[in-house]
Structures are given as C-alpha cells and as structure tokens.
C-alpha cells in the first residue's frame with residue numbers, strides 16, 4: 001500500500017500545460033485555497049489522487065521524520081461544541097456525538113453550515129459509500145435492511161441466506177453453531193456490523209423523532225462521513241467521555257490522510273491539531289496516518305477497505321472456543337480469571353489467552369486454576385493443548401473454505417450477486433486472506 005506515487009514536479013506540469021494524473025480536481029483546489037486562507041498550514045503536502053484509495057496526501061518536497069506535515073486551527077473543526085445549543089437541546093441527552101454531528105450536517109442552519117461548504121464538496125459521494133461500506137451493501141451479500149424498521153420482530157439481516165461477511169464483521173457462521181456465552185463482555189473487533197447497525201438505527205430514530213421528514217440517504221451519508229473521517233477529540237478542560245466513541249471531531253484537510261501501518265505522531269491542544277511525519281518521505285510519496293491498530297475485518301467494516309499486508313490482522317475464535325468450554329463451571333473459571341473471550345489468532349499463531357483456554361478443555365478445573373494463578377504444571381499436556389488449538393484454528397479455516405465456495409458459486413450463478421460483483425469479489429479476497437491467516441497460524445502450532 002505504500003508504493004511510491006507519481007512524481008510531483010510543478011515545473012514539469014507547467015511546461016506540459018496539462019494536469020498530472022494525480023491532480024485532485026477543481027473542488028479540491030478550491031477547498032485547499034479556503035483551508036490555507038483560514039490558517040491551515042499544509043507545509044509540504046497536497047491532496048492528490050491515488051488509484052484505489054481516492055484522495056490522499058502527497059509530499060510536495062522531501063519530508064523528514066518528525067517534521068510537522070499539517071497544522072489545522074481547531075476553530076475550523078466540526079465538533080459537538082460547534083453546534084448551537086438551540087439545535088442540540090432538541091435531542092435526547094444520551095444521543096451519541098456521531099449521531100448529533102450527522103444530524104447537524106443534515107439539518108443544521110444553512111448559513112452556519114456554509115462556513116464548511118468547500119470542505120463538504122471535497123468529501124466522497126454517497127455512491128462511494130454504497131460501493132465500499134458493508135453496512136450499505138445489499139442483503140444478498142449479508143448487508144442489513146435499511147432504513148431501520150420500528151418492528152422489533154423483523155430481522156435486520158436475512159438469516160435464511162448464507163452469510164458472506166466474515167464472522168468478525170457479521171457475528172454469523174455458515175458451518176458451525178457458536179458455543180453458548182453465559183457472560184456479556186467487551187468484544188474487541190468482533191460483531192462489528194451488528195454494533196454499527198444498532199448505533200445507526202438509534203441515531204436514525206433520534207433524528208426522525210425531531211425531524212420526521214429526514215431523508216434516509218442524506219442522514220446515513222452524514223453518519224458515514226463522521227464514521228470514516230473523524231479524529232480523536234476532547235475539548236479543553238473536558239474529561240474523556242464515558243463512551244470513548246464520543247471523543248470525536250471532524251478536522252478539515254486532515255481527513256485527506258489515508259491509512260497505513262505506520263507509526264502515529266498526532267497532537268492537539270485548544271488551538272491546533274498537528275500531524276507529524278513518523279518516517280522520511282520523498283517528494284511525490286503518499287504521506288499516511290495510522291487510524292489505529294485494526295485487523296482487516298475492522299478496516300473493511302468501519303472504513304470500506306482493507307490492506308494487502310497488515311501486521312495487525314487477526315481473527316477471533318470465541319464462538320469456536322465456547323463450543324468446547326460450554327459448561328457454566330468452565331465459563332465461570334474463565335470469567336473469574338479474566339480469560340473470558342477475545343481469543344485472537346494472528347498469522348503468527350494463537351494469542352496467550354487462547355492457549356490458556358485450550359488447557360481448560362482437558363485439565364481438571366483445580367489444576368487449571370493452579371496453572372493460571374501459580375504457574376503449576378500438574379495436568380498440563382502440551383500435545384493436547386496443541387491438538388485443541390489446531391482444531392479450533394482449522395474450524396475457522398473450514399468456515400473460510402466453505403464460504404469461498406459459496407461465494408464463487410453465487411458469483412457464477414446468482415444474478416443478484418452478479419449485479420454486485422465487485423463487492424462480492426472484495427469479500428472473496430478477504431475470505432482468502434482469512435483462510436491463509438488460519439493456515440499460517442495452524443502451522444505455528446506444532447503437533
């Protein structure tokens with residue numbers, strides 16, 4: 001993803017009197033002028049087109065690690081505090097900041113919003129989101145039904161059709177029934193789509209209660225703009241909010257940065273948001289920001305893309321592990337010892353939590369507790385642990401293989417799927433990555 005882009009050379013462009021391939025377009029030039037005249041210091045970067053990534057940020061000269069590449073005055077940001085209280089107070093107090101910002105962008109006073117008009121014209125279209133964001137994908141691929149229905153009995157997803165989204169995205173499996181869970185816990189990078197659906201549905205009901213004429217396309221567009229383009233933000237003197245997702249704001253110009261697995265050097269105070277380079281860049285390189293250490297399933301669901309090579313990639317075995325560790329006693333042992341759930345597998349193998357869970361599948365509970373708490377080895381059998389771990393990982397690989405075949409068949413035979421070929425092929429690519437990840441991970445477990 002970090003390949004060098006086309007060379008930037010203004011002299012060259014002028015001599016040719018034509019726009020270079022990376023030229024972002026008139027609306028982006030107009031927005032850049034607005035940004036600069038409002039105090040945005042773009043230093044040594046410019047918006048540019050990068051094939052497959054839309055707009056991104058390109059170095060206009062050599063940038064050294066540690067150099068500031070972008071400074072944005074915070075007064076230009078769109079945050080909860082930019083919204084007049086007359087607007088905010090119409091909504092329930094528990095409304096998420098993301099929902100409030102989306103409501104404001106949809107229904108705020110036109111004159112107030114005109115401040116950001118050129119910025120808004122630089123954003124992707126709703127069609128771009130319909131193409132890239134699984135939350136808007138058709139039900140035939142596993143997407144939800146929209147707009148949300150008031151009927152609580154209506155399934156948001158058609159459970160009679162095979163699920164083509166990866167389990168971390170959909171929470172669904174084609175080849176196995178998930179094990180029972182006696183405890184509710186915070187899922188890392190799992191069940192992402194159902195959680196998004198819940199948030200967007202609540203946001204929608206909150207907004208239509210005040211503005212019944214709200215158009216679904218416009219509101220969901222703004223909700224996704226905030227979802228894919230906001231940065232961490234808490235105001236001066238404010239405590240971090242109870243829900244970390246509420247610490248968000250839109251930062252003009254900075255939302256041109258695409259994501260890569262680079263280090264992050266970003267700071268803000270009440271005056272400005274500053275983005276620094278974490279490596280050297282040559283003129284013409286794309287300059288990236290790290291959105292966070294996200295597995296590819298999270299990148300796909302939250303941002304509508306994923307990386308070919310991602311050090312942070314992983315899948316989760318929770319639904320598989322709990323098939324084996326299903327008794328209330330086993331589940332209580334895991335819970336009390338803080339090993340309940342989030343069993344991660346990376347291409348480098350299963351995580352330590354998963355190894356600990358594997359021991360509980362055959363050890364006497366007392367031996368397991370002594371092992372976990374005191375490091376005792378009575379009852380520990382490395383071979384049995386390895387067989388269990390391999391079986392769990394291969395159950396995931398079997399799911400991947402079955403879904404790949406189902407997807408290939410659907411792409412060949414199902415005209416509704418054929419109408420969404422690119423999306424189906426994106427899913428196929430992701431499932432192939434998952435299959436490879438599981439195969440590599442299982443090879444790290446020697447039996």
Ligand SMILES: C[S@@+](CC[C@H](N)C(=O)[O-])C[C@H]1O[C@@H](n2cnc3c(N)ncnc32)[C@H](O)[C@@H]1O
Nearest residue numbers: 052053054055228229255256257258259303305
């Ligand atoms: C903050 S915006 C970045 C600017 C965006 N590319 C644009 O055209 O406006 C985030 C979006 O950029 C795209 N994106 C970011 N990093 C990417 C990458 N490494 N590869 C492909 N698309 C990427 C995704 O569509 C994501 O939702």
